[in-house]
Amino acid sequence: MRAKNVQIQTKPNYGIDAPGLVRFFFTAGAVALAIFLVVLFSSLWGQIPKIVVGTLLGIAATYLLGMGCFMLYGSKVMKLKDRDNLLNLVPWSGRELVLDVGCGRGLMLVGAAKRLTTGKAIGIDLWQQHDQANNSAAAALSNAATEGVTERVEVKTADMRQLPFSENYFDVVLSSWAVHNIEAETDRKTALDEIVRVLKPNGMVVLSDIIYQAEYAHYFERHGMTNVQRHNNAIRDLVLKAVTFGSFAPSAVSACKSA
Numbered sequence: 545m546r547a548k549n550v551q552i553q554t555k556p557n558y559g560i561d562a563p564g565l566v567r568f569f570f571t572a573g574a575v576a577l578a579i580f581l582v583v584l585f586s587s588l589w590g591q592i593p594k595i596v597v598g599t600l601l602g603i604a605a606t607y608l609l610g611m612g613c614f615m616l617y618g619s620k621v622m623k624l625k626d627r628d629n630l631l632n633l634v635p636w637s638g639r640e641l642v643l644d645v646g647c648g649r650g651l652m653l654v655g656a657a658k659r660l661t662t663g664k665a666i667g668i669d670l671w672q673q674h675d676q677a678n679n680s681a682a683a684a685l686s687n688a689a690t691e692g693v694t695e696r697v698e699v700k701t702a703d704m705r706q707l708p709f710s711e712n713y714f715d716v717v718l719s720s721w722a723v724h725n726i727e728a729e730t731d732r733k734t735a736l737d738e739i740v741r742v743l744k745p746n747g748m749v750v751l752s753d754i755i756y757q758a759e760y761a762h763y764f765e766r767h768g769m770t771n772v773q774r775h776n777n778a779i780r781d782l783v784l785k786a787v788t789f790g791s792f793a794p795s796a797v798s799a800c801k802s803a
């Protein structure tokens with residue numbers, strides 16, 4: 545799909561990931577806070593039960609509301625900062641053909657297009673609303689228009705487990721917070737098979753995600769990719785894994801396809 549009749553906005557909007565989970569954290573946090581206040585101001589409770597139940601509810605409310613805020617921060621701030629650092633890993637010539645796997649509203653797609661001169665960035669996605677709020681081909685193209693890169697961007701509806709491109713097609717394959725959405729490990733492996741298949745010899749993949757980075761790095765090493773590197777901040781990783789019970793620690797893996 546190319547940009548036609550795309551509504552121009554003044555600022556790009558790269559959306560909110562896992563909107564159902566964000567809603568859950570805010571709703572559950574608000575309920576816990578409301579019960580906490582009821583317990584706190586109730587005259588029906590004795591002092592000790594009030595302190596015990598109040599403390600537990602206070603901790604639950606703080607955690608749930610904190611997680612909701614943190615998820616918004618991840619979507620709106622952390623990911624944008626990480627995008628530039630990740631794109632800096634690629635030695636751009638400006639002529640590359642780039643694929644963004646699970647492009648959503650176009651965060652990496654548009655970021656890559658801004659580094660191209662004669663090249664082209666193509667994004668594919670299934671536009672699953674539970675993975676990112678209001679993601680669509682039109683939303684990605686609208687962000688491309690806002691950032692002035694319409695001419696260098698294209699989007700297609702496709703499943704990352706069956707990429708509609710011939711082998712050795714792309715110079716660079718990017719993906720941000722998308723592959724983990726595939727639940728079965730065998731299906732994630734199929735997506736990685738596809739990424740490697742469509743990458744040209746000497747081409748580079750930069751795969752950023754919130755979990756499974758070790759799985760991706762092992763896959764690339766086992767499949768003859770060279771220069772396999774993990775890009776993570778050990779302290780941030782440790783803290784995020786601890787507070788999210790291992791479910792959220794964004795970092796990336798990069799690798800090159802052998803010539």
Ligand SMILES: C[S@@+](CC[C@H](N)C(=O)[O-])C[C@H]1O[C@@H](n2cnc3c(N)ncnc32)[C@H](O)[C@@H]1O
Pocket residue numbers: 558561562623645646647648649650651652668669670671672673675676679702703704705719720721722723725726
């Ligand atoms: C959390 S969003 C991230 C979007 C974008 N890469 C970003 O960083 O803003 C994950 C995206 O992966 C897409 N997705 C999930 N499973 C997919 C699949 N099997 N094939 C293609 N896209 C998929 C979802 O529709 C969603 O847009």
